[in-house]
Amino acid sequence: MRTRSVEDTHDPLGDIHHPDSSLGDTHHPLGDTHHPGHHAHEDSHDSPAGTQSDWFLATQHGDGYHGISWLLDPAVRLAHEDxxxxxxGDAWDRTKGVLHTDRGWFAINRVSGEGGLEARPPGQETRLEIIHHAPLDTERLDARLRSLRV
Structure with missing residues (x-):
């Protein structure tokens, strides 16, 4: 896994803004990581530059928060119920994204355990971001999410 500072790379997720999205306000504690002036302590990626992958993972740490972001190819579908x-299962500070499941496309917008999934039109990619004030177990969460591929 390669580590670079967020200042020299583009965060593929940033804040999720889609005019047709039901995600609502997408401001989060880590800020808009692709805008100048944001300071993160670490930004890790599992896909080296120049390679094609249907599964991209990034972690961010800053301003007292920890984040994990996934960017998946639109062909990747996840088991809806799981x-x-x-x-x-956890009341993270923020969970947001656009997800392709075996039941169609959904947006998620949860804050402190409140909120849920809403159906949406198909998207260009699957995105998921989890933000929490305590460290997150990146390996466990990534393995769990990978196990949901259908």
Whole structure:
């Protein structure tokens, strides 16, 4: 896994803004990581530059928060029921994204355990971001999410 500072790379997720999205306000404690002036302590990626991958993972640490972001190819589908179990199992400070499941496309917008999935039109990619004030177990969460591929 390669580590670079967020200042010399583009965060593929940033804040999720889609005019047709039901995500609502997407401001989060880590800020808009692709804008100048944001300071993160670390930004890790599992896909080296110049390689094609259908699964991209990034971690961010800054301003007292920890984040994990996934960017997946739109062909990657996740098991809907198991995904709900994963996403509703912990009351993270913020969970947001656009997800392709075996039941269609959904947006998620949860703050401190409140909120849920809403159906949405198909997207260009699957995105998921989890933000919390305490460190997150990146390896466990990534392995769990990978196990939901259908």
């Amino acid at each position: 995904l709900i179990e994963l996403l509703y």
